Amino acid sequence: MIPSSTFHDRVHGLLAGTAVGDGLGAPFEGRPVVPATALTQWSFSTQRLDHTDDTVMTLVLAEHLSHQGVINQAVLASDFAVAWHHEPLRGYGAGAAQVLASVLGGVSWREAAVSVFSGGSWGNGAAMRVAPVAAVSRSPLEAAHLGRLSAEVTHAHEHGLHGAALQAAAAHLALHSDLSAPLDAAAFLDRLHPVVPSRIWHEKLLEIRALLARQADAEEAAAVLGNDISALGSVPLAVFAFLARGETPEAAFRFAIGGGGDTDTIAAMTGALVGARHGHSELPVSWTTRMEAAEQIKEIATRLVAAPVGT
Ligand code: RVK
Ligand code: MG
Ligand code: MG
Numbered sequence: 001m002i003p004s005s006t007f008h009d010r011v012h013g014l015l016a017g018t019a020v021g022d023g024l025g026a027p028f029e030g031r032p033v034v035p036a037t038a039l040t041q042w043s044f045s046t047q048r049l050d051h052t053d054d055t056v057m058t059l060v061l062a063e064h065l066s067h068q069g070v071i072n073q074a075v076l077a078s079d080f081a082v083a084w085h086h087e088p089l090r091g092y093g094a095g096a097a098q099v100l101a102s103v104l105g106g107v108s109w110r111e112a113a114v115s116v117f118s119g120g121s122w123g124n125g126a127a128m129r130v131a132p133v134a135a136v137s138r139s140p141l142e143a144a145h146l147g148r149l150s151a152e153v154t155h156a157h158e159h160g161l162h163g164a165a166l167q168a169a170a171a172h173l174a175l176h177s178d179l180s181a182p183l184d185a186a187a188f189l190d191r192l193h194p195v196v197p198s199r200i201w202h203e204k205l206l207e208i209r210a211l212l213a214r215q216a217d218a219e220e221a222a223a224v225l226g227n228d229i230s231a232l233g234s235v236p237l238a239v240f241a242f243l244a245r246g247e248t249p250e251a252a253f254r255f256a257i258g259g260g261g262d263t264d265t266i267a268a269m270t271g272a273l274v275g276a277r278h279g280h281s282e283l284p285v286s287w288t289t290r291m292e293a294a295e296q297i298k299e300i301a302t303r304l305v306a307a308p309v310g311t
Helices: 005-028 036-044 053-068 073-088 094-104 109-115 133-137 141-154 158-175 185-197 199-213 220-226 237-247 251-258 262-276 294-305
Strands: none
Touching: 005 036, 005 053, 005 133, 005 158, 005 185, 005 251, 005 262, 005 294, 036 251, 053 073, 053 133, 053 262, 053 294, 073 094, 073 109, 073 141, 073 251, 094 109, 109 141, 109 199, 133 141, 133 262, 133 294, 141 158, 141 185, 158 185, 158 220, 158 237, 158 262, 185 237, 199 220, 220 237, 237 251, 237 262, 251 262
């Protein structure tokens, strides 16, 4: 059992890690390669870490969960839509914006989510925001279930849903991991297998094991696992960055961004896992003090830890 003050710090870390990864990675989003010197320069800058849709939606979900510890899909869809309408220029994906505009216009989320693209979105937008479910779940499977419920309101494609389930379960495992022992990557991956009943996702988990065994660098990992805006092509890299470098928070963020591609989102997802394991107090202060929404994140974390679990 984790002491409540530590649990609070770790939930705070989960939210702050998302925002730090998002803000640090955002200037490099879409670049195939991120030069180490550019990343070092940006990491030492004192400029504010402005966040994007990844953090906005994560905080909306955290706030939603803090009310009753459960997901009401119609209300959640509306909460996302209101946040998008308030700040449409936070870098939302085109499909996500279309779904949220429809919801705001009175279309049911179920209809809106399947109407976008062919069979719904497989983007990583549901995975990037899902980590707060870890705070109100009692097992990785329950986190994955809540993750899928939260994902469905915008991402109807199976890969969008699987990505959210995997990241949710990983966040649960990170939040409840034993800090007195080194992270056991093999055991962590064993527990992720059952949450994604899909051959192609299981192959990704096997690739993560192989990359860990040969101590692959960020460039090689991105080439093998992907680093794009799809759930399938980004969630595995985020989990890999956590398993490969997660014991040193700063290195994990740099690794996640160093793989290039969808850097804000990959670093946001890795950041959620790193923050959940180590807590807000162990994230680099030079970065957490630069967060645009530092105060809001602190307040939401306090409300989220007070939410009922598993009701
Ligand atoms: C911009 C064809 C599809 C597809 C399908 C493509 C922000 C589209 C965040 C779509 C994240 C894009 C990211 C993203 C999160 C998805 N057929 N193409 N079935 N499903 N796509 O729009 O919230 O950065 O090109 O649902 O998942 O930082 O626009 O948004 O990086 O993937 O966007 O999917 O995106 P969306 P999202
Ligand atoms: Mg973004
Ligand atoms: Mg992104």
